[in-house]
Amino acid sequence: MINVDSLHLGRFVHVSIKLPVAPHWLCITREGQGMNIVKRGRAMWPKAQFAYRGDPRFSYCMHLPASAHSVGSKPRLLVAMHGSGRGCMAYRDALIPFAEANNVVVLAPLFPVGVLGDDNADGYKYIAEGELRYDHILLGMVDEISEIVGCPFDLFHLFGFSGGGHFAHRFYYLHPDRLASVTVGAPGGVTLLDNTRDFWIGTRDFAARFGTSPNLDAMRRVPSQLLVGAEDTQEFVYPPAVAHHAADMESLGKNRLQRNETLFRNWLDHGLPSERSVLPGIAHEGLRVIPAVEDFLARTISTTGS
Known part of the structure; x- marks a missing residue:
């Protein structure tokens, strides 16, 4: 004391x-x-991008609400994971009014393109890249923020859109015990809870790849939200030249809207507490889904207190 x-x-x-x-x-x-x-x-530079002390190849920006500095304050933590465009600061800035109103610290990591020198933009989306484990890097950043704020964040809320949605739902499979909630926004490819197919389409070899299998009991304790724009209907698959090409990708759906529904039905089939938001008039536009994310978070915080 x-x-x-x-x-x-x-x-x-x-x-x-x-x-x-x-x-x-x-x-x-x-x-x-x-x-x-x-x-x-670091709190003296509220708009800055900070090198992660555990591995300075990676960085983050953050927002500390004014109430976090009050005596006895116990802020919550929201991690906002960027997509392929790496717009971490834009997500941080968009979430500031919500953060101030709800005593929420915002952490927005930056996982750069080509961190291994090969211009790979997609490694973080699939959790592992070479010897890197992006889930472990995020958990290290959370520990660093806990030290900065002087408050432990045993649980935190996680939101990711597009490439960030790739990361968010796979992180959920690995670390449900660390999540107060998870929001998965419009990833281009989804991993189903399916022990008949290998990663990344399914989870049959999940334990061999990551050292653990999805813990369904723990996952059922985490409120989840899937969201996608109603106009996010561009059809695509990853071609054979792409490292994460999967021959049966189209079985998930032809576009992000359909794949979002496939994942939602898969989660409901496994008893996960999930809701789905299809947002009218929105295509693949991450910042425009923020109000739906904030609504879900406000309801979750009100219900669970976490």
């Missing part, structure tokens, strides 16, 4: 700030007979 004694606010009072450790944004300075609390470290 940090004790701040004799804080001068026109008169002498005693203030106790109960924190397990001094967070990086907190600095106590003495001015004569009084003391001031000011921000320092």
Whole structure:
């Protein structure tokens, strides 16, 4: 516990700030007979992109709501995962009003194109790339944010759109015990809970690839949202020249709208608590789905308190 004694606010009072450790944004300075609390470290640069200390090839931006600096505050954490365009700052900025209204810290990672020097833009979408495990990198970033804020985030909300939706639902299969909720927005390809087909279409070899199988009991405790624009109807498959080509991709549906429905039905068949939002007048436009994400999050927070 940090004790701040004799804080001068026109008169002498005693203030106790109960924190397990001094967070990086907190600095106590003495001015004569009084003391001031000011921000320092990474919280001094609210719009910046920060290198991840665990592996500086990766970075993140964040938003700390004003209420996170209040004594006794217990903010929630929302991770917003970018798509192929790497628009992490745009997602962070779009979520700021919601974050301020709901005492939510926003973490928006950046997983660069070609981190192994081969211009691969898709590695993070499939969790593993060479020796890299993007799920572990995200969990390390969450730990780093916990240290900065001075608050543990044992559970966090996860939202991803397009390429971020690829990552989000596969992270859900691996780490449901870390999620307060998950929102999966319009990925181009989906992984079904299906032990008759290998990854990435199914999960038959999931344990061999990732060291664990999807824990359905744990997944059933996580509220989930699938969303897609009603106009997101461009038909495509990944051609043979693409590293993640799958010969039976069209069995999932011809476009993102159909694949979103296929995944939704698969989740319902496995008893997962999921809802689906098909948003009228929207094509493949990540920032335009933010209001639907915020509505789901507000209802989830109200219901679960997490």
